[in-house]
Amino acid sequence: MVRVPRVDSRSGLRGAWRAVKSILVGHGITFREFLKEPITIRYPEEPVPYPPGVRGIPSLKVNMETGELNCTACGLCARSCPVGIITVEPMVGPDGKRMQYPAVYRLEFHRCLVCNLCVEACPFDSLEMADMVELSQYHPEALVFERDQLAEIWKRSRAVRIAGGQKI
């Protein structure tokens, strides 16, 4: 009868050596981590870098040369909105005709899905997701934004460059 030697790496001297080695290696790893800088960001005090393309709040693009909105009050964003929170009313000219400029642009942000569909629907490139995310309020009414507020949010959001209203 052939005797097969029992090989168990968890017992005997080999196992003991393995245990000692793994303990030493483990402590080496934790000590190395101990010496490294923490990766914590002190969030409210330090800004958190957002990746490009972060979706905060839909905002109205402004032509930085003329100061006018790109928006033509076509209403496609209001139609595309799955929760129907965008209200667009065009300006009425002195002749009683509809002008290609919004008189009212209201965003009830407290119900916004931040889905980006309004931005994609816009044929005039007048909407963009601003990188503002610190928008908490105590009452939902405080999150209803009007036309000029939305333009202001776009201007304050990251990397606004004056180039014909285009952000680079």
Place this chain on the structure above:
Amino acid sequence: MQAALPPWLWNLIVAVVKPTLILAFIGLNALLLIWGERKVAARIQRRRGPEVVGGPWGVLQGIADGVKLFAKEDVMPARADRWVWSLAPSVVFVPAAMVFLVLPFGALGPSGPVLVMRDLENAVLYLMAVASFTALGIWMAGWGSNSKYSLLGAMRAISMLISYEVPLVLAVLGVVLAAGSLSVVDIVRAQESRWFIIPQFLGFLVFYAATLAELNRTPFDLVLGESEIVVGYATEYSGIRWSMFFFAEYGALVASSLVAANLFLGGWHGPFYPGVHWVLIKTYALVFLAIWIRWTLPRFRIDQVMDFGWKVLLPLSLLNLTATGAWMAVKA
């Protein structure tokens, strides 16, 4: 000064001042180590740890924790064994404080007086006897709480007791054999030229592992076992009683590090100038080691602790003792 006072008054002053010093030392250490352990743990996990509450780097975290715990309601389980339950935190805490009685904190200069509360002739015996007393308090807490988690934790503590206590005593015996004395001061004096960790490295390892088991620290924290049995014997405690357990834990951690520093690392002996600072440096290096181990190793199961105690620690401590004895015989 001693001659100017009547002996009873002198004794009274000593009896008040010395325990006060010990308690202040333990309290200060507990407050700082609560913060320190969290800080080290945070850095190992690449976090920042407490840094908001107060002082530079959040040093005053311990005080904030203390205030919070003191303000909390003292809840007693409805069917708890009243006296046993309420005495248990003290029974856990007292041995941790009593250990300091025989431990030298250092010497003033190379041949100056030794800073020790009382230089008992059988100090090592006293240490072993007092330190293992903690298990009684743990059992009182577990039994008195009338809760399954507490009882499970306490039962683990008791069943673990002998498997680490025997190797612990045998490891210390090697030191006693080499020094030829049971007094901690004499043991430190015997290490003037060479620390006992060098010939008895094995003994030190066994001693340190057994000490961690006695402290119920990771990897032997199955007594607390947060992920399985809440916090074991301390489950039903809250507020100030719970903070007593905390104080006892950190007091015992410092005490056992001080024991290890004195028995194996040469106490106040060190290069350049021997003194108190060496004892403190060694003690806190060992405290750091314990914290480091806690945040590296996972927890043993109860059967693994038994295995480790009886099949690894005990043979190693016997080997250490035999080798030391043989070496002593050859040298003599």
